[in-house]
Amino acid sequence: MKRDDQLADTFTAIADPTRRAMLVRLAREGERNVTQLMEPFAISQPAISKHLRILREAGLVSRRKVGRENLYDIDVTRLGNIRDWISQVDEYWDQRLDALGDYLNKKKPKKK
Amino acid sequence: MKRDDQLADTFTAIADPTRRAMLVRLAREGERNVTQLMEPFAISQPAISKHLRILREAGLVSRRKVGRENLYDIDVTRLGNIRDWISQVDEYWDQRLDALGDYLNKKKPKKK
């Protein structure tokens, strides 16, 4: 429960539909400012800024200030962490299947 | 924002550290009852039951009643949905990289 924190932040940030939609948009279209990111949604600008802050603190997006605009872009690094977690779970699960297989052909050569 | 619901439920369920830990445990050890699943945590039995309900409603675990016990097990199907979502985002991102590459060698053959 210690440095699971980062993973928890990533999962939490990504769990919200609005934030996921923003990530998808950034992935497809690249760098966008806050006003552009607002457009698809029927919520206030401060609400969008709040979502962006959460994404940024979770390391899922980067921010670049240019003049009076703040340009955000996706950072896929942390998505890799999630993928890794899932892979780990899948791996355990596969091992269970393998173990079951071994059990069924018990006393048979346990090759591959 | 319509049938994103299922994905949202999956992400939300998986975002909680306690629930993730339970999933990992089930993946490694297979079917376990509520009492067993409680052991590693310093929280009440009803709290555990609540977590299990959320995991079950998100389709991440199955429940099998045997006598007075409820046996839970992981169901990895929905993890695939998450993986797919991430892959999709990665794909968009890769396309951006490709487009950038094409731009840099502009007027060069755009082969592979």
Add this chain to the structure above:
DNA sequence: TTGACATATATCCGAATGGTTATACGATAT
């Protein structure tokens, strides 16, 4: 049949969450 077990549900509570409006402030445009 009676008490202990296994577990779900109901109710309540404080903290976190997502949203709103108001406001501040630097960057631009006029």
Add this chain to the structure above:
DNA sequence: ATATCGTATAACCATTCGGATATATGTCAA
């Protein structure tokens, strides 16, 4: 210089969330 734009932050509110305790119900053991 001044108004407007782009955006963050503050303060507030309703809802949701994770947990606690109390309780109900079915199953098993004595």
